[in-house]
Amino acid sequence: MGVLEKIKEIEDEMARTQKNKATNYHLGTLKAKLAKLRSELLIEQSGGGGGGGGEGFDVARLGDARVALIGFPSVGKSTLLSTLTETKSEAAAYEFTTLTCVPGTLYYKGSRIQVLDLPGIIEGAARGKGRGKEVIAVARSADAILIVLDAGKEGLNRHREILEEELETVGLRLNKRPPDVTFNKKATGGIKFSSTVPLTMLGPDPEKVAMNILREYRISNADILVREDISVDQLVDVVVGNRLYKPCLYFYNKIDTITIEEVDQLARMPHSVVGSVQAWFNISPDHREDDLLKSSLWEYLGLTRIYTKRKGQQPDLEEPVVLSRLRKGTTVKSLCLSVSSQMVRDFNFALVWGKSAKHSPQRCGLNHPLQDEDVVQIVTKTNSQQKQDKNYQKIVQNYADKYHKKKFEAKKQKQTKLRG
Numbered sequence: 001m002g003v004l005e006k007i008k009e010i011e012d013e014m015a016r017t018q019k020n021k022a023t024n025y026h027l028g029t030l031k032a033k034l035a036k037l038r039s040e041l042l043i044e045q046s047g048g049g050g051g052g053g054g055e056g057f058d059v060a061r062l063g064d065a066r067v068a069l070i071g072f073p074s075v076g077k078s079t080l081l082s083t084l085t086e087t088k089s090e091a092a093a094y095e096f097t098t099l100t101c102v103p104g105t106l107y108y109k110g111s112r113i114q115v116l117d118l119p120g121i122i123e124g125a126a127r128g129k130g131r132g133k134e135v136i137a138v139a140r141s142a143d144a145i146l147i148v149l150d151a152g153k154e155g156l157n158r159h160r161e162i163l164e165e166e167l168e169t170v171g172l173r174l175n176k177r178p179p180d181v182t183f184n185k186k187a188t189g190g191i192k193f194s195s196t197v198p199l200t201m202l203g204p205d206p207e208k209v210a211m212n213i214l215r216e217y218r219i220s221n222a223d224i225l226v227r228e229d230i231s232v233d234q235l236v237d238v239v240v241g242n243r244l245y246k247p248c249l250y251f252y253n254k255i256d257t258i259t260i261e262e263v264d265q266l267a268r269m270p271h272s273v274v275g276s277v278q279a280w281f282n283i284s285p286d287h288r289e290d291d292l293l294k295s296s297l298w299e300y301l302g303l304t305r306i307y308t309k310r311k312g313q314q315p316d317l318e319e320p321v322v323l324s325r326l327r328k329g330t331t332v333k334s335l336c337l338s339v340s341s342q343m344v345r346d347f348n349f350a351l352v353w354g355k356s357a358k359h360s361p362q363r364c365g366l367n368h369p370l371q372d373e374d375v376v377q378i379v380t381k382t383n384s385q386q387k388q389d390k391n392y393q394k395i396v397q398n399y400a401d402k403y404h405k406k407k408f409e410a411k412k413q414k415q416t417k418l419r420g
Contacts, residue, residue, distance in 0.1 A: 003037055010034045024203035028232040032216040035236045038169055059103050059138070063112035064322040065301045068139045071148035072159050073120030076253040078102070079277045080148060081117040084287055084294070101138060106287065108294050111303055111322040116142065121166065136170050143326045144247045144300050145174065151252040151266055151274065160250060171240075174248040175271055179234040180227040183241075188221055195226040202232065213239055247300040247326070251293060253277055304330045306370055308339075309377040323370065333366040335376060345395075346380040
């Protein structure tokens with residue numbers, strides 16, 4: 001029996017099993033087996049080439065953030081990319097117009113956001129149907145996901161639910177946060193399970209459920225500390241350890257084809273924006289102008305503009321340093337790392353003006369959280385302060401080694417030219 005047949009058999013058994021306290025342990029074991037088989041299926045597909053040697057979707061990571069456009073065929077992804085960016089993606093009235101990944105760059109509030117137009121996926125993409133394997137691989141590398149849906153077809157086809165299931169199957173958790181659970185494997189000592197809150201979703205004996213899940217993954221020694229009420233699925237995610245938690249925005253396109261009552265119903269759904277690319281509803285025809293979709297993407301990406309300032313000079317308000325909450329964070333340390341790693345080594349303190357400062361300027365350390373449009377001046381250590389550092393001799397030696405190495409290579413090149 002193949003992996004797909006085993007997955008189908010477990011899914012059928014879960015559908016037949018009634019959910020109550022008596023079957024809670026059995027369902028937990030089935031969910032652990034299902035997650036393990038799905039992981040094996042993904043590894044098998046990636047190793048075997050899956051789709052038969054088609055063109056890959058390797059796209060260089062550029063800009064301050066990356067957004068992947070995902071949706072069924074002919075929902076308007078290519079037209080949306082052409083509207084948001086200067087890139088022209090082929091659009092037509094037939095399905096599967098886009099056959100590969102088309103990247104574009106959205107310039108918004110001083111940031112550069114890479115937008116990827118991906119081929120349309122179909123139900124069963126997580127199991128390799130169509131080019132679903134490549135599309136989902138790109139989605140895992142994105143900072144956020146923009147799911148594009150056809151508002152005229154959503155009522156009958158439940159496309160949103162299907163896409164959520166496909167992404168959940170491959171380990172993507174949309175608009176969720178990692179559970180507050182500490183899981184550590186160890187060499188000996190058995191399994192120790194403890195919690196600081198009542199666990200109502202794991203049945204009358206949560207420790208037994210956890211034991212069954214760990215036994216399925218052949219884990220005999222581990223410490224588990226649970227600090228919030230979690231479900232069986234969340235516990236499986238913690239044990240597997242390869243889940244990715246992504247912000248996701250749903251864009252219902254073509255609202256000019258449905259009634260105002262249906263538009264109101266779609267607009268009230270969580271994490272949703274309604275609009276029309278063709279009729280310019282909630283999206284501007286000029287990619288440089290602000291609109292609801294761009295501002296919503298900015299919020300979901302967690303981007304922050306920071307203006308830098310030199311001592312005795314006015315702040316540079318033309319080219320901000322854009323920090324991402326989803327990448328390096330939005331602290332003073334993140335700002336230093338974005339400029340130079342040596343700035344963290346020589347950091348003394350920072351002067352901050354803006355929303356995050358209690359008073360202007362506020363003297364802050366590396367862990368101070370910054371907010372949008374803050375002005376920051378980094379003050380580095382003086383020479384006397386650097387000499388007091390315990391690693392000062394090592395730093396000086398490394399610098400001298402690099403200098404002499406560079407000088408030796410330049411001399412060697414000069415001698416080679418003279419001989420030639």
